[in-house]
Structures are given as structure tokens and as C-alpha cells.
Amino acid sequence: MSGPACCDNPPGVSSGEESGQIKKIASLNSYVSGNPDSKLAVLLISDIYGYEAPKLRIIADKVAAAGYYVVVPDMFFGDPFIPKSNLQDWIKIHPAKPAVEFAKPVIGALKEKGISNIGAAGFCWGAKAVVELAKDASIQAAALLHPTFVTLDDIKEVKVPVAILGAEFDKESPPEVVKQFEAALQVKPEVDHFVKIYHGVSHGWTVRYRDEDITAGNVHRRPIRIFWIGLLQSLWNC
Numbered sequence: 001m002s003g004p005a006c007c008d009n010p011p012g013v014s015s016g017e018e019s020g021q022i023k024k025i026a027s028l029n030s031y032v033s034g035n036p037d038s039k040l041a042v043l044l045i046s047d048i049y050g051y052e053a054p055k056l057r058i059i060a061d062k063v064a065a066a067g068y069y070v071v072v073p074d075m076f077f078g079d080p081f082i083p084k085s086n087l088q089d090w091i092k093i094h095p096a097k098p099a100v101e102f103a104k105p106v107i108g109a110l111k112e113k114g115i116s117n118i119g120a121a122g123f124c125w126g127a128k129a130v131v132e133l134a135k136d137a138s139i140q141a142a143a144l145l146h147p148t149f150v151t152l153d154d155i156k157e158v159k160v161p162v163a164i165l166g167a168e169f170d171k172e173s174p175p176e177v178v179k180q181f182e183a184a185l186q187v188k189p190e191v192d193h194f195v196k197i198y199h200g201v202s203h204g205w206t207v208r209y210r211d212e213d214i215t216a217g218n219v220h221r222r223p224i225r226i227f228w229i230g231l232l233q234s235l236w237n238c
Helices: 054-065 087-093 097-112 125-135 152-156 175-186 214-237
Strands: 021-025 028-033 040-045 069-073 117-123 141-145 162-169 193-202
Touching (some): 028 054, 028 097, 040 054, 097 117, 097 125, 125 152
Parallel strands (some): 040 069
Antiparallel strands (some): 028 069
């Protein structure tokens, strides 16, 4: 389920320092960054605050700098969650699981332009769409960051290399649930996986940490490095 922690510390206004641009891909406005001629792409699917979140775009630019073509689609069609509005009412309009059908045309468009391998990372709400893509092998690698709505049954059906990055303080995907995810993956030797619970941080820590939170800021840099240098490098060998 989705709860109050999903709303904590909403993103601020962009500083305008992003290196990417807005393009329409398969009918979705998308923030894109990196070399469009790269044969490796990464799809970043946002939390409830959408594709304009500054820290999400910073991640996109950093992953792009490692040689990937990065696409952050607007999965909410210009209607991200607005602070202080009713979260459950918003979720009814934007359920997470069906959103995978918005992502698939984007993947198709990337493949049509010659991209051979695609990884995807989902943050909170976005993790559900990514796990659905990982279940039918629409992508070649997946990362779920402080996931919401993802179930143990979902994890059992994953068919591609996957990273699950949790938080010590997370009521949406508490550590005991993340450990269940890890146990399910351990009996699937055909699926490479990396599972870690980061200490001292809360739900949303990868894209909505406070700048003055030194612990979250330092920890935040590690999953970016793990994601592009570790798991996504497996795309080269697909």
C-alpha cells in the first residue's frame, strides 16, 4: 500500500542545472539525458511526485554520464501528486500496476531507435511498474528503490537481474519485507540479484532526502554507483 511516508519531504523547485531536455517519447513527455546514440538505455520511473523532481533528474544526469541514454517519462500526464492533497484519491486516478502499459510503448520506441538493451529503476510508486516489466522480461535489468505496492509474489516472478534497495525506516517496505524479497530471490539462481537495506535513512531517501541530512546524502550516492556500475553493467553481457 501507499502511506504518509510517500508524501514526506516533497521535492523543491528545479535549480535549472539539469543537463537533459524534454522530448516526447511514445506520446509521453520525458526528461532525457545522455548520448542518444548509445545502445544502452535506462528508464527511470518516478515516485508520486513525478518526472520533474530535481533530485530524480540529478540521478538521470549522473547515470547518463556513465554512458547510458536515460529516459524519465511523465507517467502521470502532467498530474503528479500535489502536497496536502488526498493521497488515496490520487492513487485511485493513478494506480501503480496498470502504469506498466504506459512504459511499454516507451521501451518499444527506444528499441525502434536502435537501443539493444534497457534497464529500469522504479522509485516508490514507480517500483511496481518496473517489477511488472521485470516479470515478462520487457527489460534486461531492474532496480526497485524503497518500493511501494510490490509484493512477494511479484518478486517470485522476476526474470531479469534485479537490485532492491530498501531503507531502515520504511513502513511501506519494511526491512523484514525486503528480507523476504531477498529470500525469494536466493532460491532463483538463474536471476542475479543485489538486495541491501540502507541504515539511517527513511522511505523516499534516494530522491527526497533533505539536503541537510548528511547520512541520507552520503548513502544516496552509493545506490547510483551500484546501479550504473554494478547491476546495469550486466547489460553488456546480455
